[in-house]
Amino acid sequence: MNGPFDFTLSLADDALIAAQRLAEWTTRAPEMEEDIALANIALDQLGAARLLLSYAGELEGAGRDEDALAYLRDDREFRNVLLVELPNDDFAVTMAKLFFLAAYQLPLYTALAGCADERLAAIGAKARKESAYHLDHGALWVKRLGDGTEESHRRMQAAVDQVWPYTHELFVADPAAPVDPATLRPAFDEVVGPVLAEATLTQPGGAWAPAGGRAGVHTEHLAYLLAEMQVLHRAHPGAKW
Amino acid sequence: MYGNDFSAPNGATDEASGGLLGEVEAAEAELRAAAARGRRGGPAPDEDLAAYFAEVVDAEQKIEPRDWMPDAYRRTLIRQIAQHAHSEIIGMQPEGNWISRAPSLKRKAILLAKVQDEAGHGLYLYAAAETLGISRDELVQLLLDGRQKYSSIFNYPTLSWADVGAIGWLVDGAAIVNQVPLCRCSYGPYARAMIRVCKEESFHQRQGYEILHTLAHGTPAQQAMAQDSVDRWWYPSLAMFGPPDGDSTHSAQSMAWKIKRFSNDDLRQRFVDMCVQQAEILGLRIPDADLRWNDERQAYDYTQPDYDELMQVISGDGPCNRERMAHRRAAHADGAWVREAAAAYAAKRAGQKETVAA
Ligand SMILES: [Fe+2]
Ligand SMILES: [Fe+2]
Numbered sequence: 001m002n003g004p005f006d007f008t009l010s011l012a013d014d015a016l017i018a019a020q021r022l023a024e025w026t027t028r029a030p031e032m033e034e035d036i037a038l039a040n041i042a043l044d045q046l047g048a049a050r051l052l053l054s055y056a057g058e059l060e061g062a063g064r065d066e067d068a069l070a071y072l073r074d075d076r077e078f079r080n081v082l083l084v085e086l087p088n089d090d091f092a093v094t095m096a097k098l099f100f101l102a103a104y105q106l107p108l109y110t111a112l113a114g115c116a117d118e119r120l121a122a123i124g125a126k127a128r129k130e131s132a133y134h135l136d137h138g139a140l141w142v143k144r145l146g147d148g149t150e151e152s153h154r155r156m157q158a159a160v161d162q163v164w165p166y167t168h169e170l171f172v173a174d175p176a177a178p179v180d181p182a183t184l185r186p187a188f189d190e191v192v193g194p195v196l197a198e199a200t201l202t203q204p205g206g207a208w209a210p211a212g213g214r215a216g217v218h219t220e221h222l223a224y225l226l227a228e229m230q231v232l233h234r235a236h237p238g239a240k241w
Numbered sequence: 242m243y244g245n246d247f248s249a250p251n252g253a254t255d256e257a258s259g260g261l262l263g264e265v266e267a268a269e270a271e272l273r274a275a276a277a278r279g280r281r282g283g284p285a286p287d288e289d290l291a292a293y294f295a296e297v298v299d300a301e302q303k304i305e306p307r308d309w310m311p312d313a314y315r316r317t318l319i320r321q322i323a324q325h326a327h328s329e330i331i332g333m334q335p336e337g338n339w340i341s342r343a344p345s346l347k348r349k350a351i352l353l354a355k356v357q358d359e360a361g362h363g364l365y366l367y368a369a370a371e372t373l374g375i376s377r378d379e380l381v382q383l384l385l386d387g388r389q390k391y392s393s394i395f396n397y398p399t400l401s402w403a404d405v406g407a408i409g410w411l412v413d414g415a416a417i418v419n420q421v422p423l424c425r426c427s428y429g430p431y432a433r434a435m436i437r438v439c440k441e442e443s444f445h446q447r448q449g450y451e452i453l454h455t456l457a458h459g460t461p462a463q464q465a466m467a468q469d470s471v472d473r474w475w476y477p478s479l480a481m482f483g484p485p486d487g488d489s490t491h492s493a494q495s496m497a498w499k500i501k502r503f504s505n506d507d508l509r510q511r512f513v514d515m516c517v518q519q520a521e522i523l524g525l526r527i528p529d530a531d532l533r534w535n536d537e538r539q540a541y542d543y544t545q546p547d548y549d550e551l552m553q554v555i556s557g558d559g560p561c562n563r564e565r566m567a568h569r570r571a572a573h574a575d576g577a578w579v580r581e582a583a584a585a586y587a588a589k590r591a592g593q594k595e596t597v598a599a
Contacts, residue, residue: 030576
């Protein structure tokens, strides 16, 4: 990656796509309280995405606002990690995705809050408080499901196994970025290890580390997500909403 | 608020919602005043319970959960509050249908927050019903078994983005007109719940109004989308007030108990009168050729909704009844293993604590 525009865009896209996936749970959550909680987290991600996209647009200086960036780019121009675009699957998979993402975003936003770029620092300072809540929420469900019933344990372990390989992409080194993701790995491991252990879950090994999102090479899932998200906006070019 | 821009829209002030927010605030002040006046702590040992109940209701004081109340009053309230709660929960579906496709990020955030508010209303109302001695689980089961109803309006489909605006303007608008009088309901927990709910509904109504206003002042395709939506939602919204007064089974007793304050037809009229002006500002046509001001009545004459259609939708044969129920049942069934896991985990935790304490 090069430059603060790409870096900001990659964070924005992580948050935007995560919000889009989480919002899919609305009216479908296992409990009504959880419907509200997932909407809360989706709103946090969406709020962060909007701030980051607006700032990315300013950095680019080509007149693109948050909506131009969200609705008028194709999948190859999106810079999010693969983790966030994976389908929700069952609640265990969604919680694995949420937990791992939050365990990355919390140290990321914390580091960002101290970076030299004032705008990014302000966004980081706001978002890290939200990430701390997301992490608590995700960790609680990982523990409940891991150490709940036999069925929930089986599903939670399967979810962790399924999602784990996608966590490696979060930490691909980018020494020139305002925050080098590689430096966040220890904080992630420190949080994730004990939660999985308490949840009686096994931390997966294996060398498979799918990646490509930061370069715009995604899974097959993203284009469908974008087709749905962008359809109405694109059907009315130039319209105000 | 979640980092999003939720400022009040242009041109949509409390006047646009017919001054209803002001009435909610007045009801809230009244509630506080009634609490401050206090009522007799309870009936004397040898006093007639029914007479004491009547005295409290007549004095515009509130019946509270501990108080004696007629069985029929309790049953009526449980049915009404539960059906209201079910409506909030089922009502999330038609609007939730557009979250993923909202045409701007700002609209997406507002819609997501709105649907989330409706879930909150549902929980809040289930909690009010629980004060009457029934559990939320039982009530949810009654909904899932089809033994309790929800508002018929949510059995209509949302076919365009404009429907999100029309639901906000008309459906939330009708809900407020219906619910503002409930802020003065004789049952305290319901009255208090309604004050909070009405405040949020009036916010939803403004947001819907603003969506339609933007569309009605947008491209020709957007204008057509907005008009089509009002054409489809107008009569079902009028039907939200229920059958005409002559056919309404529960009204008279509910009025006497001060659960209900105005008749279905009075509320419907009020809604029509409120909407006419707003439609003019929006630049949208209300699909009623016979809509006109009646100087004698100081109200608009209007065409009644199709009550046969209303009965058909209530009895289960609306466009989306089956889908709405299937969706709710599926969410409930798919989540069963998660709820069981949460319960098992909590039980293990409680067991561990006891072991430590022992
Ligand atoms: Fe509501
Ligand atoms: Fe509402």
